[in-house]
Amino acid sequence: MIKGIRELAKHLDLSISTVSKALNGRFDINAETRARVLKAAADLGYVANQSGRALRDGATHTVGFMITQGLAINGDSFFLEVFEGVQQVLRQHRLDLVVLPCSSDEPEAEYLARIVTRGMVDAMILSGLKPRDSRIAHLQTAGIPFVTLGQSGLEHASVEFDFESVANTSVHHLARAGHRRIAVSLPADNLNLGRLFLAGYERGLTEAGLSIDPDLVMRTPPTVEGGSGLCGHLLSLPDRPTAVILSNEMSALGLYPALRAQGLEPGKDLAIIGFRDSAATRHLRPSLTCFSTSLTDVGRELARIILAQTGHLEDEAQELCRLWPMTMLRGESG
Amino acid sequence: MIKGIRELAKHLDLSISTVSKALNGRFDINAETRARVLKAAADLGYVANQSGRALRDGATHTVGFMITQGLAINGDSFFLEVFEGVQQVLRQHRLDLVVLPCSSDEPEAEYLARIVTRGMVDAMILSGLKPRDSRIAHLQTAGIPFVTLGQSGLEHASVEFDFESVANTSVHHLARAGHRRIAVSLPADNLNLGRLFLAGYERGLTEAGLSIDPDLVMRTPPTVEGGSGLCGHLLSLPDRPTAVILSNEMSALGLYPALRAQGLEPGKDLAIIGFRDSAATRHLRPSLTCFSTSLTDVGRELARIILAQTGHLEDEAQELCRLWPMTMLRGESG
């Protein structure tokens, strides 16, 4: 194993600059010498030192993906699948992905500032944003290219699931099946998810010629317990709804057993449309009608947006907020 | 915002070296000037550039945690909890954690070699190891400190769940409840998990005065479908077992409904002990008797082992393989 380009050059009896240019594909190098250099580098296992490279040309060739402990949504691999896609695309452009986990005992903004000002990454992917997240302003003033996964805004690039269409499609699907009283479960906070979901829900009702009843819009924590609680809430309504649309992947896991405890059968006595297809919901019986998408593709899109901002991708002018479509998986629950 | 230590020095009308020493706590700096430098650095948001630092003193002050998409037997929440603990401890020593996801279209060894020879990290944490994983030899010859999560061997540092005790405790628990025919479900491959689990199982049987019946040792893929298949296998046995011990967290999710489809009730017609407590298994009814541990603590231990190897932690001589204990959560299933 060889230490630096200096040793490699000495070993080849060439100058440092010649070796560097051969490795980086510059055009003022004889094809024969280039081949000789490449072979030697491969044989001796030489790879350019990252710090030296970064220092020289001011770019780390590295994209950061910040995650926080709080948002471990459930037991399945949401992020792992996204990482896969990001890394796949970045690698084609000789960039690398580093995931940066912020521990819960450090403020997110402080952590991000440290990472960015230390110059550890050229660009950032953010997830788990809070309503008015200070991290966005920080990256903007620092001039670091970035994209967010979810919580889109007009002022920065983002990828967000198309909750509006999901809710809208759900309503139409249920209305076609004859349902007139369709409830919806939303998170209590004012995240984009809730706003978009509600908009699609109401548009669907209007388009289907159904009336909008505020009593049918429930605020539920996005947990299994939230799903259990939802059951009581639904059954207590005067004119009991015959269908419910869920906006998170955990609710169904609580709703199913809670219904059965009341002697009701999911999908039969209450139609259910869930969100999102995952390892946890996939084995519910009767199978859950829900929405699905390739998270690896989402990761690929995130990477492409970053590449477009850093100039690695010359083509298409990206729209700022990428609404990500999801497809409905018809199950037995509604 | 300020660019480099050069600007900061000029702004303070001090030399570069004085500023550097003040920031790094060297002892040949006047307390007053140090305070002045620290204040200015904080005010102007200066943080030492990572590449320059790494280049100068040959250390990146960064620990890598390699994960692979392929064998996603553990999901987001598993890793996120481990990351939390690692980052907590590393941060106290002014180190940082970077998670390095290897995409499925690149050989793991090649990816690791690239990361390491590029000098992106000072040490590595490895997970998801295969039986004779070439990554270990590579790190050893490269002289990079590392620790593995699982798949312990005598030749390198590792943290591994104490599967032997888990299986042993399970057998004793079931034997005490009167069970004589206790089955066990193991993965098909020859990972440590299977070896250790089987050893603990057989030791438990012997200690409880029960005979060892090879028919009761089943090889099942560690998936929900594996759990479903296990049901048929169990029921087809001539002298049907009254209890089963599972060695992965997904099996129970398949076994429960499969049993019910046969008209049998989990925990009543078949005692079940699961491994491991997780968000997915936590809402099974009747509740699953299973084993649990703090994954954040596991992360902390991993970090400590790394710190001991890199000399950041002067104290205790670590044993090579840290067997990690788990505690049994008594549920209604057995």
Add this chain to the structure above:
DNA sequence: CTAGGTTTCGAAAACGTTTTCGAAAATCGC
């Protein structure tokens, strides 16, 4: 054979940091 053009390579600077070592300033003993 020579002038001009093309191809191929090397010397040197720069990126930002830390540390060694020496110099200057301050303090002390007498």
Add this chain to the structure above:
DNA sequence: GCGATTTTCGAAAACGTTTTCGAAACCTAG
């Protein structure tokens, strides 16, 4: 007040890489 000692600071080198620019060597045409 002066030499000796301690305290405080600055100049410069080094880490490994890439790129600019100039020099050398080669080739072509006349």
